[in-house]
Amino acid sequence: MSESLEEIALEEADFLTHITKPIRNFELIDNQELLINCCNNLEKDEQPYAIDAERASGFKYSQRAYLLQISSATSDIYLIDPTSMKDLTPLRQLLNNKSWILHAATQDLPCLFELELKPGEIFDTELAARLLSLPHVGLGGLLEDELQITLDKEHSAADWSKRPLPQDWLVYAALDVEFLHQLRKSLTQKLVDKNKFEIAQQEFKALCSWQSPGLRNDPWRRTSGMHEVRGGQDAAIVRQIWLKRDEIAQQRDVAAGRVLNDAGIVEIAAKKPKTVQELKDLASIKYRPAKNDAEIWFEQLQIALQLGPDQWPVKQKGAESYPAPKSWLEKRPEAYHRLQFVKAQLNKLSEELLIPVEHLCSPDLVKKWCWDKPTDQLETINKWLISQGARDWQAQNLAPVLLSSLDNPKVD
Structure with a gap:
């Protein structure tokens, strides 16, 4: 000391x-x-x-x-x-x-x-x-x-x-x-x-033994402002430019946003400039370093524009994907009611244990069980939770909640 x-x-x-x-x-x-x-x-x-x-x-x-x-x-x-x-x-x-x-x-x-x-x-x-x-x-x-x-x-x-x-x-x-x-x-x-x-x-x-989630499939889909992208062709442009930006960023060992920010990608997709100069004059690029690579972005834009509809990105449907919960009431009402019941009970449990609800269980795991209802026995629910990565203490607290959701009058 x-x-x-x-x-x-x-x-x-x-x-x-x-x-x-x-x-x-x-x-x-x-x-x-x-x-x-x-x-x-x-x-x-x-x-x-x-x-x-x-x-x-x-x-x-x-x-x-x-x-x-x-x-x-x-x-x-x-x-x-x-x-x-x-x-x-x-x-x-x-x-x-x-x-x-x-x-x-x-x-x-x-x-x-x-x-x-x-x-x-x-x-x-x-x-x-x-x-x-x-x-x-x-x-x-x-x-x-x-x-x-x-x-x-x-x-x-x-x-x-x-x-x-x-x-x-x-x-x-x-x-x-x-x-x-x-x-x-x-x-x-x-x-x-x-x-x-x-x-x-x-x-x-x-x-x-924690593992980083790493890159998801099609990481370009997480481009900030992607909700503003309309249509398959615009999505194809975003994908094309995002992948080129990632390649350049990796080669230069520079953060991708310093090569071209997400706002620039989305603006190029939306406005589809007709010339390199028009691209340079875009608001998200005009005063930024990305302007120096304008010819590269314009080239990628042209490549994407030449793609046919059959080459445009399609909506993701993973093997274990689930519809948005807001649509459950129409598509599978019993799952919707299970989910609402479990959410309410988890909030109560969180208050009782004084542990934030996000640490009681993964939200994706709760949705998975409520949608699929893989079992209706306490012991097998507990085993299922453990098999899905829940800790023992989480399974012990969550299994009774999931089981009780089946007694909810609105649930089958």
């Missing part, structure tokens, strides 16, 4: 202490020798390890980690630059199958998995806060509520691919893991007091 908390408290107001730099020493690890030394030092300490990752979202195409922050409860804080390492084996040997503390784990796990870093146990401070129905679940709000400290957060949206990293960015990065161990201790006690520790343990265990 380099300084006490009081020695760096610059201001106190309303019983909050504002922290501007880490209490502990921190070190940038940007070569192989330093990596080996820091892993050797951390290996001597007790788990869990507090871990965070910084990406360059909004700047780069990839979601790779450009900085890893790691510490034990008592160690210095190590800021590891994975882009400068030839071999991350020492880090994998240190962290794999060990206990980690993360905040908002699903944000960082994809880039950690990409580096072949895999936890044995996880404590997610954000998820713990959600299960406790705390008023704030972001790191800043939790630190204020639980530890009565505030941090500067002005570099959260920075381009972490930048080299060298400015000193104030490194300070910010170190603070992200500085207090995770203390936060874990505080939240653990609350989970125990509220009889939610076992629930949290099941949720944390599921995170260890």
